[in-house]
Amino acid sequence: MEMSKIVYKLMENELMRLLFSGVTDLTYIYDTEGNVLFVNKVFEKFTGQRPEEFYGKPFATLFDEDNLKKAMDAYASTLKGESPQYELYFKNTKILCEYRNFPLRDEKGKLIGVMGIARDITARKQAEEGLRVLNESLEKRMLEHSSRLMELNEELMGEIDARKRQESESKQSIVKLQKSLRGIIQTLALTVESRDPYSAGHQKRVAHLACCIAEEMGLSKDRIAGVRLAALLHDIGKISVPDEILNKPGQLTDAELSVIRDHAQVGYDLLKEIEFPWSVAQIVLQHHERINGSGYPFGLPGKDILPETKILSVADVIDAMTSPRPYRQSFSLDKALNEISHNRGILYDFNVVYACLAIFNEKGFKFERQGHSNSKEKEIEVLLLKA
Structure with missing residues (x-):
């Protein structure tokens, strides 16, 4: 059968028409001799050459x-x-594609060629490489802090062994250890904020509001401590987001939005192996989930969705809306409260929204944007450090 007839025969199949109509992915067909029978219009975008120029030629000339x-x-x-499935560059281009080949058979099952799909994964690979570098940097920092923490532990044990009858000095050593642990938590929380001036203080403000909501809802002090720790770390996954996306003043592309949305999964991956007494990693993973499944x-x-996550989500939205971003000014507090009120029971948990509105409208809650912890936060910090 002639080359054109083979292609026409294939295109009569509804599934094949759908496959070949893709806008972003390259589709191709080779015969059993390795010659190009068909490539769709994406070929020109990937290679800069017209598809018809390669019909009947060996596909090997493309590489x-x-x-x-x-x-x-x-x-x-x-x-x-x-x-x-494999990855290759086209000749004379810097576009890296992920290929998937499939045997192509006629209606009698006879092999008549090879068909496949190629997807441009250049941006994804670059993002993965950026994430790898950032992960290595974070691991290095964690090792440095762990080493320092081990030194402090050794010093503490030495003091306890030498002065175990002196209770006052033992308490002073414990305080030093608590400060070191708090420093590690703060270092993790500030990792993202140090790269993005627009989010400075965001995680701490979210933690403050989330704790007040949790207290208004009657959660125990232990559960409130877990909410606060998760809130302090909820955006740690943004270390995987390149600076040019994190601080972009204009509208983000779909690809850039996808990279940013990965931060919840990245945050979970960073925290899941740490043995917290609360479901911190799971809360961080879910903090952009909404109760209607959107x-x-x-x-x-x-x-x-975890109850602690529902609290964190509302606190996160309130602070995000009332804080400036590279691409917009901050919204008023009234607008932010109207947003959660309008969507309670839809996007946000009804009871969480009710508690949030109560602490703003009835108890006069205000964000402490200068970064000073109140007495209740300090009490919760002690619970965190003793866990």
Whole structure:
């Protein structure tokens, strides 16, 4: 069968038409001799060349020596009935694509070629590399702090062994250890804020408001301590977001929004191995979920969202709206309160919103934007450090 007839025959299939109509992904068909039968219009975007120029030519001409062997090996394995997935650069471009080959058979099951999809993953790879570098930096910092903490522990044990009958000096040593632990928590919380002047103090303000809401709702002091720690760390995942996206003054693209939305998962991955007495990592993972299932990263319904997360989510929205961002001025407190009031029972938990409105409207809550902790926060900090 002629090349054009093969393509036409394939395009009669509804599934194939849908496959070839993709706007962002490249689709291609090779025959069993390795010649190009078809590529869609995305080919020109990836290579700068018209698709028709390569019809009937060996697909090997699309790749340089560094990438050719991998392309040929994948092609050969596809002819054996496999569906390999691999990554290659097109010749003379810096676009990295993720390929997936599939055996192409006629209606009788006879192998007549290879078809596949190629997706541009250049930006994703760059983001992953940036995340890797940032993770290495964070691990280095954590090791440094851990080493220092071990030194302090050794000093503390030495003092306890030497002066175990002197209770007052032992208490002083414990206070030093508590300060060191608080310093580590603050270092983690400020990692993102040090890169983004617009979010300075955000996590601490959110923690303050979240604790007040939790107290208004009657949560125990121990659970409030868990809420505060999760709030202090809820945006730690933004260390994976490149500066040019984090501080971009204009509207973000879909790809940039996707990178930012990954911060909840990144934060969870950073915290999940730490043995907190509360579900801190899970709260951080869920803090952008909404009770009607419209949030991210998983679109969880309200019944699957932790109560502590529902509190954190409302506090996060209030402070985010009333704080300036690179792309907008801050909204008024009334507008922020109207937002959660209008969406209570829809996006936000009804009881959490009720408690939040009560502490603003009835108890005169105000953000302490200068960063001074109140007495209740200090009491909760002691619980955090003793956990």
